[in-house]
Amino acid sequence: MERWSRSVVWIALTAAPALALAKPIAFANGTTVMVEYGADTMKEAQVFYAPQFNFSVGGGHVEFGNEKSPKAERITYARLNYLLHRWNLETAQANLFTWGGAGTATGNGFRGTQIAANAGAQADYETRRVYASLKTDWQRADAFDHRVDTLQLGIAPYKHSYNGLATWFLLQGREYTGGVRRGIERAALVRLFKGGTWVEAGLTTEGRIQAMVMINF
Amino acid sequence: MKTLITVGMALLSLAASTTYAKTIEMNVKGLVCAFCAQGIEKKLRKLPATADIVVSLEDRLVAVALKDGQDIPDAELRKALTDAGYTVATIQRTETPIAEIRSRIKRSKP
Numbered sequence: 001m002e003r004w005s006r007s008v009v010w011i012a013l014t015a016a017p018a019l020a021l022a023k024p025i026a027f028a029n030g031t032t033v034m035v036e037y038g039a040d041t042m043k044e045a046q047v048f049y050a051p052q053f054n055f056s057v058g059g060g061h062v063e064f065g066n067e068k069s070p071k072a073e074r075i076t077y078a079r080l081n082y083l084l085h086r087w088n089l090e091t092a093q094a095n096l097f098t099w100g101g102a103g104t105a106t107g108n109g110f111r112g113t114q115i116a117a118n119a120g121a122q123a124d125y126e127t128r129r130v131y132a133s134l135k136t137d138w139q140r141a142d143a144f145d146h147r148v149d150t151l152q153l154g155i156a157p158y159k160h161s162y163n164g165l166a167t168w169f170l171l172q173g174r175e176y177t178g179g180v181r182r183g184i185e186r187a188a189l190v191r192l193f194k195g196g197t198w199v200e201a202g203l204t205t206e207g208r209i210q211a212m213v214m215i216n217f
Numbered sequence: 218m219k220t221l222i223t224v225g226m227a228l229l230s231l232a233a234s235t236t237y238a239k240t241i242e243m244n245v246k247g248l249v250c251a252f253c254a255q256g257i258e259k260k261l262r263k264l265p266a267t268a269d270i271v272v273s274l275e276d277r278l279v280a281v282a283l284k285d286g287q288d289i290p291d292a293e294l295r296k297a298l299t300d301a302g303y304t305v306a307t308i309q310r311t312e313t314p315i316a317e318i319r320s321r322i323k324r325s326k327p
Contacts, residue, residue: 027256028300053256053300088247088304090277128249128274162251162272193252216255 023124024048024081024097025056026216032056033215038174039208041065041181042148046079054083059103062139064146064178071178073144075116077103094125110143117141128159131168146178154191165194170202172210238310240318241281241289246304248277256301264289264297269315273322277306282315 026032027050034046041064048058057080065072079101087094098121105116117140124133131154139146151173160166168191175184187210189202198214248254254272257279261270266287271280279298281289291308298305 023253025302026253027259027302030256030259053302086247086302088245088302090246091249093247093249093253126249159275160251162254162274164251166251196252196255198252216252 023095024099024122025050025053025083028053031217032058034212035214036212037210039185039187039204039206039210041176041185048079048081056081059101064139064144064176071107071109071144073105073107073109073139073141073146075103075105075118075139075141077101077116077118077139079118092125092127095123097122105139105141105144107143114141114143129156130154131156131170144178146176148174148176150174152189165192167192170200172202238288238312239283240311240313240315241283241294242309242311242313242318243279243281243294243298244306245277245279245298246306248272248274248279248303250274253302257298257303260297260301261294264293271315271319271322275325276322278318278322280315280318 024032024046025048030050032046032048032050034044036042036044038044042062044060044062046058046060048056050056057078059076059078061074061076063072063074079099081097081099084096084098086096098119100119101117103116103118105114106112118138120135120137122133122135124131126132131152133150133152135150137148137150152170154168154170156166156168158167170189170191172187172189173184174187185204187202187204189200189210191198191200193199196216198216199212201209201211204210245257251274254274257272258270261267261279261281266283266289267281268284269282272278281294283289288310294308295305
């Protein structure tokens with residue numbers, strides 16, 4: 001029974017869908033490429049293709065810690081992202097995404113390669129002047145159990161137009177479990193996007209750089 | 218003579234009923250982010266009847282200029298917008314040239 005339950009959980013996780021802090025699903029027949037450098041504690045790259053507007057498939061590679069750290073893991077994974085619900089309002093949009101997948105992991109705290117599972121969810125709300133998102137992303141193998149929770153709150157100094165440059169100022173709080181970092185990591189970020197290109201960069205309160213580039217096509 | 222007038226009026230009526238709109242204007246819900254809205258243009262430009270497109274976040278408007286004598290069914294327009302991640306509130310066919318809509322949007326920018 002326990003084995004059956006584990007199998008159900010595994011299937012549920014791998015069949016559930018995912019995304020980074022922007023939306024993990026661009027549009028039907030659209031591709032999203034994302035690279036993120038997370039303040040010396042996390043690096044991640046993802047590529048997703050959306051056959052339909054409500055789900056995308058693809059994969060990614062994430063590294064926790066760094067080579068000097070006593071604990072560092074590298075995970076390469078396949079993932080399915082799913083849009084649970086979208087609220088298209090008159091002057092706002094809100095989304096609820098979930099994701100799940102599986103991959104392989106290596107690390108300096110264990111020998112060889114392990115099977116890793118990943119799952120997560122994201123809720124976001126956006127008007128032309130206000131942005132808020134909450135995301136949780138979980139990576140697990142026998143040797144580690146990482147969860148990264150990220151909250152972003154942003155304001156736009158002006159309402160961007162369809163063809164113009166969008167500018168956002170964001171405050172971010174991020175918490176890692178699994179020994180990568182203690183306490184909440186706080187960062188201030190600037191987000192710029194125009195057309196299908198999105199760039200985000202800033203500093204943590206410890207002066208570490210965080211940056212992200214995303215392209216939709 | 219009466220027959221000729223009747224036929225003439227019928228032809229005029231037929232001509233009037235087959236006059237095609239120049240532009241389709243759609244009011245779209247959820248249109249707040251230009252990055253996310255790129256899919257709208259990609260989807261609509263693929264339709265053979267599309268000549269040009271204007272998107273305005275300010276007016277929550279997506280306008281499609283039609284090629285001469287062509288139209289796009291409402292169901293196809295709704296599907297394109299749904300595939301792009303949005304909800305169409307209203308669809309209106311007008312004789313307004315797309316250039317005029319573009320100028321109107323430029324004038325209304327904050």
